[in-house]
Every structure is written in C-alpha cells, then in structure tokens.
Amino acid sequence: MQFWLAQVMNGLSFGALLFLLSSGLTLIFGLLRIVNIAHGSYYLLGAYVALTVAKATGQFWLAALAGAAAVGAVGIVMQRGFLARLYRQEQAQVLLTMGFSFVFADLALWIWGGDPQRIPAPSVAAGSIAVGPIFFPLYRLAVILVGALVAVFLWLLIEKTRLGAIVRAAVDDQEMARGLGINVEPILTGMFAVGAALAGFGGVMGGPFLGVYPGVDSDVLPLAFAVVIIGGLGSLKGALVGSLLVGLLDNFGKALFPELSYFTLFVPMAIVLAIKPTGLFGRA
C-alpha cells in the first residue's frame, strides 16, 4: 500500500512537470503546426538560467521567472527570425528546430559544463510531509500544485478571455481569422513565446528533483512527445490527461519493469494510435 501510494504521488508530480512541458508543445503545434524539437532545449535552458540566477541571488522564484523569461525571449527570436520564413513547411521546420537543439545543447555544455547540478528547492517547500503512512517531499507536492495552477490559468486564458477566443479561432481556421481582420502574427509569436516559457519554467521546476545535466533535453523530449501523441496534437485537455497518464506509467514502469521502463510508455502510445490515430482528444 505504501509502495503504491508513493508511486502514485511520484507519478502525479512527474505528470505535473510533464504538463508544463507538453502544454507548450501542443499549443505551438495547434497554432503553428510546428513540431518543435527544440522544446527539450527550452527545458534545459530554463533550468540552467535559473540555476545561475538562483546561485547569484538565492531567490528560487526570481530564478524561475528569469528562466521562463529568458526562454520566452529565445522562442520569440526563433519564431520571428527563422520559423516564420518556413510557414507550413513541416519538414524544414523540424530540421531547423533540430539544428537549434544541437546548437543549444552544445552552447549549454560550453557555458555550464558537463557536471550534473541541482537547483536548490525554495525554502517554503523544503522538508517533507506525512501523507497517511508515508513521508512525502513537500517540493513534489508544490510541483503538483503549480502544475494545477498553470492548467487552470491556461484553461481560463483560452476559454474565458477575448485573447483566448482569438487563439481558438486561429487554431480552427487561420485564414478565416485573418479574413475577419484579426492580426494573427502577434498572436502566433506571443503563444510561441508562452509555450517556450512554459517549457523553460518546467525546467526550473524539475531542477530541484531531476537535476540539470547535459542530455536532460533529450531525456524529457520523448516523454513530452508521448504525451501529445497520446493526448492528441494541439489539444490542451489532451496534454493534461496525457501528462498524468505518462507520469504515472513512467513511474510504475520504472518501479515494476526497470529494464523496459522506457518502452512501457510507448506501448500505450501504440495502442492509442492503432485505435485513434489522432490521439485521445485530437482532431484530424
């Protein structure tokens, strides 16, 4: 019982982290049809920038803000400067973002070195708390809380605001939205930046328990892809359900079949694809 409870909590907190990562990925895909390979790099860059800021100031939340903002800025440059030129050329966009992911990985290695590091957890969330019979790290609970807050925020933003209505219009039919006089370009850039910043923020949140190291980008990227494929490309609801599913599957997979842990993720993905190629909540 203790084992299962601990695994469920671990899975949920990892799922919350994955949601920060995959909500940006799915948002960017839904709006711009860009399969962003550099999304893992955003996670990496956000974590490293926050690490530097946290070391200099000792302020976790300031570091988190800096990490998210820096990566958001990187996203704006990539979208405006490069991806906008390759509108609807999916293959070229994938190659471009792949190139950026190599550049970012090597630059990070150059600047921050190859040793694994850890962002210190904020002092409010240090220590652990008794949940029934087990002691659970407070920080992981904080990650679940933050993930839930971000989910609620995104839902309110997309469903309840004028901006969200414009975004939904642009997802459904971009040409029609343009035809109605909506200036879509700033929306696209803005949402790309939001998606990138969310991934960067994910890197910061993951920093205290997963650590920051060269290669963390390619460790988290497949998980984020599994989430959006299971949940459905472009769907925020899908990203949420997929994140929790993948978070739990990954934890139970690691605990029960350590050797096949990575593959246990891809079996449900294959099953979903076989039954519904567009994912649980995706539209063709």
Added chain:
Amino acid sequence: MSPRARLLLGVVLLAVMLALPQAVPVYFTHLIILAMIYGIVAMSLDLLLGFTGLTSFGHAAYFGVAAYAVGVLSTRLHAHSLVAMAGGVAAAVVVAMIYGLLAIRATGVYFLIITLALGMGTWGLAYRWVSITGGDNGLPGIPALNVGLPWSMRDPVNLYYFIALVFLLAVFAAYRFVVSPFGLTLRGIRESESRMRLLGYNVWLHKYIAFVVAAAFAGLAGTLYAFYNGFVAPTDLQLSASAEAVLMVILGGAGTLFGPVIGAALVVFLRNLVSAYTQRWLLILGTVFILTVIYAPRGVLGGARALWDRVRPRVRPEAPPLPAGGVAVPGGQRSDPSKG
C-alpha cells in the same frame, strides 16, 4: 546523358572506387567505408522522403535494430557472420512491419511525429534493456566479418572492398526499385494521393511496402556498420542519428537517389575533419542544419540540377505525365525534389 556517356561514367567511377584504398591513407579508407554505409542509409530514406513523400524521422531505428541484432547474434549466440547479417536485416524488416502498421495510417506531419516517437521508443529500449543491449555501455566485441573468403576482414582495405561491393549492389537495387512501375506509382502517390486512389491503386499498401523496403536497406547498412565498428551503442539509433539521415538526404537533394549518398559523404567527412580541430562538432552540425534549411533546401544536387535546367537549352519536351495503369516510361519521370 547518352547511354555511352553513362557507361563511361560508370566505368570511371568503378575504377576510382577500386583504386581508392590503394591511393589514399588508411584514415580516408575508414571515412569512405563510413560514407558508403551512411550512403545506403540516406539513399534508403530518400525512397520514403524523396520518392514517396513520407518524411520519416525515425529511420535510424532500423539501422540500429539491425546493428544490435548482429551484435546479439554474433557475440551471444556466436552465429556465422552471414547468418548474423541476414538476422539483422530480418529484425529491421520485422520492426518496420510493426511500426509501419502504426505510422502509415497517418499522413503529413502526423506521420513525421509518429515515426519520430517510435524511433525514440526504440532508442529507449536500447538504452534501458540492459540485459540484452548492454544499456549505455552498448555491445562491444563484435567479431570481424567472416564471409568465407581467405582475406581477413580486420584489414580495412579488404573490408572496404566487401562493403563497396554491397554498396554498389544496394545502389543498383535501389535504382531498379525507383524506376520500376512500383517506384513510379510511389512518385504518383507523392504527387497526388487522391488521384492515385482514384486510379485504383492501393495507396496504403504501396506506402507500407516502400516503408518496409526502405527499412530493409537501412538494416543492411546497420549490419555492415556493426561489423565495421565492432561495437553498437544507443547513440547509433538516437533521434539525432535519424535527423542526420534526413539532413544527408536534404543536403544531397531529396528525390535524386544518388544525391543523398553525396550528402552522407559530406556529413561523414565534415564530422571527422571538424572533430580533428574542435570539440564543438554539435554546434557546427546544428549550424549546418539551420543553414541548409534556409539557404539550400533543395540540397547540393538539387540546386545543381535546378541550375542545369536553367542553363541547358530546351530541346526535349517535358516528360509525359504518369500513364494510367502504372506502366514504366523509358527514362522515367523527372522528379521534383522541392515536393519531397
């Protein structure tokens, strides 16, 4: 090119290939071996990317599965080299038959992302399934290739000749494949799937077969690589290996079949020359990706062909459209790499 000029070019190329390992330092022989192995990979990916219009971002999976199969068969089970090679290609084919069922139903960017994810999953298997694959440490100690000839395949020059033979056979087979009625049908699918469906072709089956054939070629390259390298590791099938294969195809020109071989040689030589001077290969590779996409989206051969088409006086009319029934046209269709 007239048939005579083509024959002459072939003879000259063959002579160069025969003479090369005698003329260049051993270091370059190694690089040419790698260029031929990755040339087969890039060429096989071009069958999908350039000729069928399917952008696969998981092609390294089949290369890697075959290489691992060779590793397991020859180190654990002490199988004969040729048995191990056959087993490697068979493993790649089986994996492609499963993955193809999942991926071929999807089109466009969905196909891309599904192949990408399947490739990542295969990498994960190689990385974590330690008892079979050795995990991060890989599978070392693959013995030298033994094809029953009196020459030792430990010697890179002898190995060169064997791999060159396989390479030429593979190029010939791939060429026959793309100019066959089946290959022409694939190009028809690339241009317009709905039209081909209307003409009564089973589009799904054609794509599926192309997918498996491409994987078989990649698997063949993987078996050669395992024997050449003597060692297989998860990095051989990771996402960046798949992406590099796509880069080779784009760099050489998608839909030109031979272009990707040149693209592969460019990447192999660049990597080794750059690595001699700096640790920052990844930075340079990333920059090559970005520059290629922005400045040379049709690749070296594709760009050269476009230039040639512009310079050459127009004496021949445009190639006739694909006939109904998928009958091969002598000389084949002129492919348009920009639509790859």
